[in-house]
Amino acid sequence: xxxxxxxxxxxxxSIHNIPFGVGVFSNEYIACCTRIxxxxxxxxxxYDYGFFDEIEGINENVFxxxxxxxxxxxxxxxxxxxxxxxxxxxxENSKLANDEKTIEECFFNADQVRMMMPVHIPNYxxxxxxxxxxxNVGKMFRDPANALLPNWKHLPVGYHxxxxxxxxxxxxxIRPKGQMKPADVESPIFGPCKQLDFELEMAFIVNKNxxxxxSISTAExxxxxxxxxxxxDWSARDIQSWEYVPLGPFLGKNFGSSxxxxxxxLEALMPFRTESPKQEPEVLDYLKFEGDKNFDINLEVYxxxxxxxxxxxxxxxxxxxxxxMTQQLAHHTINGCNVEVGDMYASGTISGENPNSFxxxxxxxxxxxxxxxxKDGEERKxxxxxxxxxxxxxxxxxGMRVGFGEVSGKILPAx
Amino acid sequence: xxxxxxxxxxxxxSIHNIPFGVGVFSNEYIACCTRIxxxxxxxxxxYDYGFFDEIEGINENVFxxxxxxxxxxxxxxxxxxxxxxxxxxxxENSKLANDEKTIEECFFNADQVRMMMPVHIPNYxxxxxxxxxxxNVGKMFRDPANALLPNWKHLPVGYHxxxxxxxxxxxxxIRPKGQMKPADVESPIFGPCKQLDFELEMAFIVNKNxxxxxSISTAExxxxxxxxxxxxDWSARDIQSWEYVPLGPFLGKNFGSSxxxxxxxLEALMPFRTESPKQEPEVLDYLKFEGDKNFDINLEVYxxxxxxxxxxxxxxxxxxxxxxMTQQLAHHTINGCNVEVGDMYASGTISGENPNSFxxxxxxxxxxxxxxxxKDGEERKxxxxxxxxxxxxxxxxxGMRVGFGEVSGKILPAx
Numbered sequence: 001x002x003x004x005x006x007x008x009x010x011x012x013x014s015i016h017n018i019p020f021g022v023g024v025f026s027n028e029y030i031a032c033c034t035r036i037x038x039x040x041x042x043x044x045x046x047y048d049y050g051f052f053d054e055i056e057g058i059n060e061n062v063f064x065x066x067x068x069x070x071x072x073x074x075x076x077x078x079x080x081x082x083x084x085x086x087x088x089x090x091x092e093n094s095k096l097a098n099d100e101k102t103i104e105e106c107f108f109n110a111d112q113v114r115m116m117m118p119v120h121i122p123n124y125x126x127x128x129x130x131x132x133x134x135x136n137v138g139k140m141f142r143d144p145a146n147a148l149l150p151n152w153k154h155l156p157v158g159y160h161x162x163x164x165x166x167x168x169x170x171x172x173x174i175r176p177k178g179q180m181k182p183a184d185v186e187s188p189i190f191g192p193c194k195q196l197d198f199e200l201e202m203a204f205i206v207n208k209n210x211x212x213x214x215s216i217s218t219a220e221x222x223x224x225x226x227x228x229x230x231x232x233d234w235s236a237r238d239i240q241s242w243e244y245v246p247l248g249p250f251l252g253k254n255f256g257s258s259x260x261x262x263x264x265x266l267e268a269l270m271p272f273r274t275e276s277p278k279q280e281p282e283v284l285d286y287l288k289f290e291g292d293k294n295f296d297i298n299l300e301v302y303x304x305x306x307x308x309x310x311x312x313x314x315x316x317x318x319x320x321x322x323x324x325m326t327q328q329l330a331h332h333t334i335n336g337c338n339v340e341v342g343d344m345y346a347s348g349t350i351s352g353e354n355p356n357s358f359x360x361x362x363x364x365x366x367x368x369x370x371x372x373x374x375k376d377g378e379e380r381k382x383x384x385x386x387x388x389x390x391x392x393x394x395x396x397x398x399g400m401r402v403g404f405g406e407v408s409g410k411i412l413p414a415x
Numbered sequence: 416x417x418x419x420x421x422x423x424x425x426x427x428x429s430i431h432n433i434p435f436g437v438g439v440f441s442n443e444y445i446a447c448c449t450r451i452x453x454x455x456x457x458x459x460x461x462y463d464y465g466f467f468d469e470i471e472g473i474n475e476n477v478f479x480x481x482x483x484x485x486x487x488x489x490x491x492x493x494x495x496x497x498x499x500x501x502x503x504x505x506x507e508n509s510k511l512a513n514d515e516k517t518i519e520e521c522f523f524n525a526d527q528v529r530m531m532m533p534v535h536i537p538n539y540x541x542x543x544x545x546x547x548x549x550x551n552v553g554k555m556f557r558d559p560a561n562a563l564l565p566n567w568k569h570l571p572v573g574y575h576x577x578x579x580x581x582x583x584x585x586x587x588x589i590r591p592k593g594q595m596k597p598a599d600v601e602s603p604i605f606g607p608c609k610q611l612d613f614e615l616e617m618a619f620i621v622n623k624n625x626x627x628x629x630s631i632s633t634a635e636x637x638x639x640x641x642x643x644x645x646x647x648d649w650s651a652r653d654i655q656s657w658e659y660v661p662l663g664p665f666l667g668k669n670f671g672s673s674x675x676x677x678x679x680x681l682e683a684l685m686p687f688r689t690e691s692p693k694q695e696p697e698v699l700d701y702l703k704f705e706g707d708k709n710f711d712i713n714l715e716v717y718x719x720x721x722x723x724x725x726x727x728x729x730x731x732x733x734x735x736x737x738x739x740m741t742q743q744l745a746h747h748t749i750n751g752c753n754v755e756v757g758d759m760y761a762s763g764t765i766s767g768e769n770p771n772s773f774x775x776x777x778x779x780x781x782x783x784x785x786x787x788x789x790k791d792g793e794e795r796k797x798x799x800x801x802x803x804x805x806x807x808x809x810x811x812x813x814g815m816r817v818g819f820g821e822v823s824g825k826i827l828p829a830x
Contacts, residue, residue, distance in 0.1 A: 122537075123579050128662060142661075149660050154603050155594055159662035160575040160669070164538050164753050165627055174628040176750035179570050179699060188569050190699045193750075212580055212671060213589040213830055239750065245564050246557075247543060247574035248663020254575070254752040256627060284594060284605045335591035335608075335654065336830070337669040338579050415628055415751070 003090045004097035005107075007037025012394050012403020015090055016271075018083045019262035019404075020068055020227070023113040030116070032063035032071060035262060036090055040113040042106045043086075049102060051089060055081045067120045068263065072207045072226040073341045079207070079226065080267055115261035117168045118229070119205055122340040124166060125332060126201075126233060126253075127158040128348040129323035131277065136351060136363045141241070153281060156323035156331050158348075161233075162254035166344065168261050169407040173234055175385060175414040176255035180238035188242060192414035195237035195368070196383040200301050200359035200391055202318055203231040203346040204325050205263060206339050213336040218289040221326035224339070227263040230299070230393045230407045231346045234258065237362055237382070259344075260393070260407040268402045272296045272395035274319050283327075286334050293324040297404075299350060299393045301359070303374060306386035311374045313364060316350050316357040318393070385413040418505045419512035420522075422452025427809050427818020430505055431686075433498045434677035434819075435483055435642070438528040445531070447478035447486060450677060451505055455528040457521045458501075464517060466504060470496045482535045483678065487622045487641040488756045494622070494641065495682055530676035532583045533644070534620055537755040539581060540747060541616075541648060541668075542573040543763040544738035546692065551766060551778045556656070568696060571738035571746050573763075576648075577669035581759065583676050584822040588649055590800060590829040591670035595653035603657060607829035610652035610783070611798040615716050615774030615806055617733055618646040618761040619740050620678060621754050628751040633704040636741035639754070642678040645714070645808045645822045646761045649673065652777055652797070672761075675808070675822040683817045687711045687810035689734050698742075701749050708739040712819075714765060714808045716774070718789060721801035726789045729779060731765050731772040733808070800828040 003015045013019065013035045023033045023040055031044035043063035052058055057078040062070040072079060089096045096102060128134055131148070134157075138147030151157065167173075175196055181188040207226040210216065216224050233253065240252025276294040297318035302310040323331075328345055349359040358364045361382050365371055368381035383389060388410040394403030418430040428434065428450045438448045438455055446459035458478035467473055472493040477485040487494060504511045511517060543549055546563070549572075553562030566572065582588075590611055596603040622641040625631065631639055648668065655667025691709040712733035717725040738746075743760055764774040773779045776797050780786055783796035798804060803825040809818030 123577060151596075151603070151657055151660065154596075155658060157658065157662055157665075159665055160577055162538060162575055162752060163578075164755050164758075167627070174751050178750045179566075181566075181569075187696065188566070188699065190701065212582070215830075236750070242566055243570060243572070244661070244663075245566065246659070246663070247541075247572055248659075248661070250572075250574055251747070251750040251752065255750040281602065284603065286605065331666070335593045335651070335666040335670040336589050337577060337666065340579050343579075415630075 002092045004092045005036045005039050011037050012405050013037055014401050016400045017268050017402045018086050019264045021118045021262045022116045026112045030066055032068055034086055038110045040108045040110050045106045068118050069120050069342045075207050076223055118263050119342040121163045121166055121342050121344045123343045124161045124163040125158050126161045126346045127156050127328050129156050129321050130348055130350050131322040132351040132353055133349040140367050156328045159248045165254055166257045172410050172412050173256040174412045176236050177414050178239040178251050181242045193236035193239055197235045197237050197361045198389045199233035199235055199349040200299055201231040201233050201346045202228055203344045204228050206343040209340050210338045212338045215333045216329050218326040218330045221329040225266050227265040229263055230260040230391050230404050232258040232391055232407050258407050258409040260404045262405050264404055269295050271397055276324050277322050286330055287327050289326050293326050294319050297393050297395045302390040304388040305378055313372055316352050316359050320352045383411055385411055387411055417507045419507045420451045420454050426452050427820050428452055429816050431815045432683050432817045433501050434679045436533045436677045437531045441527045445481055447483055449501055453525045455523045455525050460521045483533050484535050484757045490622050491638055533678050534757040536578045536581055536757050536759045538758045539576045539578040540573050541576045541761045542571050542743050544571050544736050545763055545765050546737040547766040547768055548764040555782050571743045574663045580669055581672045587825050587827045588671040589827045591651050592829050593654040593666050596657045608651035608654055612650045612652050612776045613804045614648035614650055614764040616646040616648050616761045617643055618759050619643045621758040624755050625753045627753045630748045631744050633741040633745045636744040640681050642680040644678055645675040645806050645819050647673040647806055647822050673822050673824040675819045677820050679819055684710050686812055691739050692737050701745055702742050704741050708741050709734050712808050712810045717805040719803040720793055728787055731767050731774050735767045798826055800826055802826055
């Protein structure tokens, strides 16, 4: 496949990708869109011009919307057909290649388009599915000899997070204030978080509504997943460690999470399927699955100090996940919990075995005991005010590249 | 105050109440409504007839809606004015008393109206604010000598719950299946929950959207609270106890929660203000508050076995809460977490000191060791299939009664 739109061979947005997002175009017009190379394409106007007329099941302009929810609710038969149609339209032999009027009206340089939150998120869950991350945290905060808790290998541990404070890449995050209790004081103190961290995660988005009492099996799960984004689960470690017993993380997390603006479909990721780490002991029947259900997605984290340049501080990979998405969704619904279109399910911090692949400052600096050296003589135990944290993700194979772009967020000083 | 509508002196829906809800009327028409005695009043038609014309700030028929969200978003100056106007309209000396046409069109017997979820709930948080409940749980599951964890008296512990599975009173709940690990087996087993429980709670509903980074102080909190409902936080104890470390309750809770359909405004509860338990040690500044911020609301729990009658099994009171609503909301937002109109914040199980006032089967039967005796020779350690759990709540003082009606839910066998 080759497109009439030229793009760099390292572009995340090759013709093999065709992600979906929501953009504010230069004239303040908002619409669902896709992207190839550096061009963003207004799908609402393409729809009005009849380019999707032959696709069954799409009977109104769902792209004329502030979120992708209406589109993704059409489920795979329609959303896949739309994605394939866009791929055909962008092919070098497509009629569209010479349709100057449509290109003029629907194709925009990416720097002219401000990306918005791609979906409305009714419910957000965060898992804890990287064995390396869970082990590192267990070693630091609990017992190095028994780092994993007894349930960890039997079920994908997860918890409900706050949907209201998930924001799109580029949104500043204000350093949270709160209670913390340093080991050397008697009573808790109040103030701005001193141990602000990121968590490198990915998240998937569900395309259907289920009824209470209904479950989604591992075999059915991929049909219920529209696509994925990169997810930065900002964390206030000092607030979190004081508050989290016995009911889990709360204010240490809910001040903000950031996502990348382009939703990469599961179909675009299919060429990058890979096997998962072996699960031992054997899991219960409802968590068993067939075939390769993991994906080989390279992940990178950068810190950019104010007036500084990007420092690559971690190289991880989504394939390290012990529990895969089909298991996460099957577990989440085995008790009859209903899911909703746009629900977001994050992976938990994705760490690898190698210390350079750890997905949080907590792990990279081993709780601040081993600061990271950055360029220009700077070092970091945690994230400073005015630092920007950037996460990038892409899959690559046989000259084909499918990427997520980036999720970026700058920390502003506490109010 | 006396209304031209006659009602029993024990009615929860006296002229002092004027709660808000959403009803499906006999002709399948849906509208926001209020209630007095056994009469439900269609507010959308009242609006169309001009009864709210003189109220500033209400410029469209927000009652013609499937939820109260648009109405409550108008905030106190408007919602209070509407409530007072309804109270005037229902007065025995009101012109409406003789307006047969309007009464014919807008007033319905409660049994002709099916109540729906009163609000769309963007986010749901559950607190853990009864000291008796937290102490009981700590004694059973952790250390009787140190039942409360070190953070408990310093902050209102809470966690995010699942909004999608909150349902209105009368909705059946299917017994969840899941993983559990009885003490006497090596590996976890799978099956229907064997320790199904209720939790007697109340919840408040927020009337505004805040920006990320913004906080709501204890002094501002009551202006941001529209009203309250009774909340049954169904719990699968065996699933919960295996899954909940280290990130908190998940599948043990998210299969369903039930709420009462009528939202009682904070204004209706003002005559029933009362002081809170003394907080010792002193709390941090952002958790301090002035005046009486608790409410004297009687709470009752009943079990009704299939083909049986109601058994009163607990008598508790909202006034037992150690942490009040203004503290809960101030704590939740001190880190800049944004709130949304319709957000629901539940209290956590409300237990008193007396064993008859415990708010869950876990506590009432002390983890099943001391079964409850019901009528007809029945007994219960936890909730059986086809049992209905009913919770009632009301405040009473100087001949004035303001109540919530009930939240009722029947447990169906696992799928």
